[in-house]
Amino acid sequence: MSRMLSPSSGKPYGLARVCRTWRCARASVYRHRHPAPVRQRPGPAGPMSDAALLERIQGVLSDSPFHGEGHRKVWARLRIADVRTSLRRVLRLMRDNTLLAPGRVGQPRGPRNHDGTIIPNAIDTMWGTDMTTTWTAEGQVAVFIAVDHHNAECIGIHAARRGTRFEALEPLRQGVRRHFGAIGKDVAHGLAVRHDHGSQYMSDTFQTEMRFLGIESSPAFVRAPEGNGCAERFIRTLKENLLWIRTFDTVEELRLALLAFRDIYNTTWLIQRLDYRTPAQVRQKLSAVAIAA
Secondary structure, eight states, X not given: OTTSBOTTTOSBOOHHHHHHHHTOOHHHHHHHHSOOOXXXXXXXXXXXXXXXXXXXXXXXXXXXXXXOOOHHHHHHHHHHTTOXXXXXHHHHHHHHTXXXXXXXXXXXXXXXXXXXXXXXXXXXXXEEEEEEEEEETTEEEEEEEEEETTTOOEEEEEEESSOOHHHHTHHHHHHHHXXXXXXXXXXXXXXXXXXXXXXXXXXXXXXXXHHHHTOEEEEOOTTOGGGGHHHHHHHHHXXXXXITTOOOSSHHHHHHHHHHHHHHHHHHOOBGGGTSBOHHHHHHHHHHHHHHO
């Protein structure tokens, strides 16, 4: 088409004009005209062939209790199993064999109100809480969670037929009993809780209970969910690995499954920003350091 002559000027249309009309990049045309030769991986071959490494990768994915783990998590689990290879090689093999976790393309975002960090330097200094919903044979159910912002540990999780302000307090009570010893006045002094502006969290009952426990209320910016990103990220993990892949007959069955998922998550879920350690490993290390000090 680019070499055809224009009836008015008698000159060729040209590739640039044709690409503009068809809305395609000239680089794509050049690439199809002259495909690049297949390049082999530079450097010496590793001790494990691609076929053997692919088999180990598939074994890691099948043994993992989670769904949708990406190539970084797989690479970290291979290193834990003393299989040394590069991150880019794991990515290449998983991409070529359609083993990568599906990605989501978001919408363009405007200016953010939150431009700082929500990760504190110690555990039990900021928790995040939020709510989602799911379905059982008994109807729609509210699921409340609470997460430590430092090590992404699930410190409380609860399910109830009604998503009231009283049910929203249950994950916090679980965390306070476990990490502060008991429910009492000012027992959790020094802790802040990040939450959105939902009616449960802004209610007088919820705020009064937090003041009684010595917890500081830390609401996120309006229309800026990244301010409560730790809780939002955990809810995504919870949906992808439990709520979207299992069905439940009763609310009680769901509640017990959530408690079991909390324990599995805290002890086996690897987190990149924690140097591929689990939330339980980070808490155990920090607790040991605090005792030694």
